[in-house]
Amino acid sequence: MDRPIAEVARMSGVTARTLRHYGEIGLLPPARIGANGHRYYAERQLLQLQQILVLRALGVGLPEIGRILAEQVDEVEALRHHHRRLLAERDRLDTLAGTVSRTIAELEQLRKDGRAMTAINRPENLFEGVRPSQYGESLRDFPEHAEEVARRVAAMTPQEVEAGQRERTAQMIRLAELMAAGHPADAEPVQAEADAQYRTLARLRSVSTEEYRAMGRSCVENDAWRAAYEAIAPGLAAYQRDAIEAYAAARLG
Numbered sequence: 001m002d003r004p005i006a007e008v009a010r011m012s013g014v015t016a017r018t019l020r021h022y023g024e025i026g027l028l029p030p031a032r033i034g035a036n037g038h039r040y041y042a043e044r045q046l047l048q049l050q051q052i053l054v055l056r057a058l059g060v061g062l063p064e065i066g067r068i069l070a071e072q073v074d075e076v077e078a079l080r081h082h083h084r085r086l087l088a089e090r091d092r093l094d095t096l097a098g099t100v101s102r103t104i105a106e107l108e109q110l111r112k113d114g115r116a117m118t119a120i121n122r123p124e125n126l127f128e129g130v131r132p133s134q135y136g137e138s139l140r141d142f143p144e145h146a147e148e149v150a151r152r153v154a155a156m157t158p159q160e161v162e163a164g165q166r167e168r169t170a171q172m173i174r175l176a177e178l179m180a181a182g183h184p185a186d187a188e189p190v191q192a193e194a195d196a197q198y199r200t201l202a203r204l205r206s207v208s209t210e211e212y213r214a215m216g217r218s219c220v221e222n223d224a225w226r227a228a229y230e231a232i233a234p235g236l237a238a239y240q241r242d243a244i245e246a247y248a249a250a251r252l253g
Contacts, residue, residue: 002031002040012049019049027066028052054082058089142215148205169232171197175240176233185242186250194247209252216244 009016022028023039028048030039041049048069055065072078171193178190201207201215219225219240229237 002042003046005030005039005041008041008046008049011046012053014049014053022049022052025062025066027062027069051078051082054086058082058085142211142218144205172229172232172236172240175243176236179233179236179239185239186246190243191247191250194243195251197244198247198252209248212252213245213248216241216248219244 003011005016005019008014009019019028020039023030028045031042031045032040034040051069052065055068060068068078175190175193178187178193183190198207198212201212207215219229219237226237229240
């Protein structure tokens with residue numbers, strides 16, 4: 001039985017507008033369009049929608065989903081493949097949940113001990129369990145940089161990605177230690193860290209002074225960035241922002 005678009009929207013949780021968009025880009029054409037102009041979907045389209053939603057949940061973009069759907073022949077085998085990816089995603093989320101749980105426990109203990117404002121949390125890898133594709137989400141305000149990061153990460157091995165994650169955590173911890181030692185954001189040791197950060201960015205692509213300043217502000221304004229810094233030490237996000245601002249004013253003009 002063909003189902004009207006309104007019913008499919010209720011069943012799937014996908015808005016009718018999104019379903020129409022999927023049809024317009026050729027991702028999910030309806031089984032038929034009635035004389036009243038309404039779209040209707042048969043069982044085959046519902047199965048295809050399920051695959052689209054699974055792939056979207058796994059972080060796959062619409063162009064890539066279109067390619068996957070166009071190339072697949074056996075629907076059962078395709079579902080087996082999606083199932084394997086879901087199990088892998090479950091394992092990744094378990095790892096990520098463990099990382100967050102450890103951080104929460106450490107922060108709660110620090111606050112219980114009355115050391116929350118000065119103590120530094122030293123996670124082995126703050127970004128453990130975070131997919132490289134998620135970096136683009138935190139860089140949404142810097143699309144050109146996000147594109148270059150995605151291109152570089154795609155060519156890296158999992159071991160190289162993890163090493164980069166660990167180094168990023170180490171950089172944040174070094175900055176937190178300077179903050180805890182009482183160094184102002186424009187002090188030379190802090191500016192040396194800002195210089196190393198800027199040079200890392202510049203190796204990816206040319207970063208203007210204003211863009212670097214905007215990245216500094218995002219340390220506080222971007223929820224994901226701020227949470228990562230604050231997991232190391234309270235106040236670290238604003239300290240990083242101020243360090244970048246001082247660096248940009250003094251060395252980038």
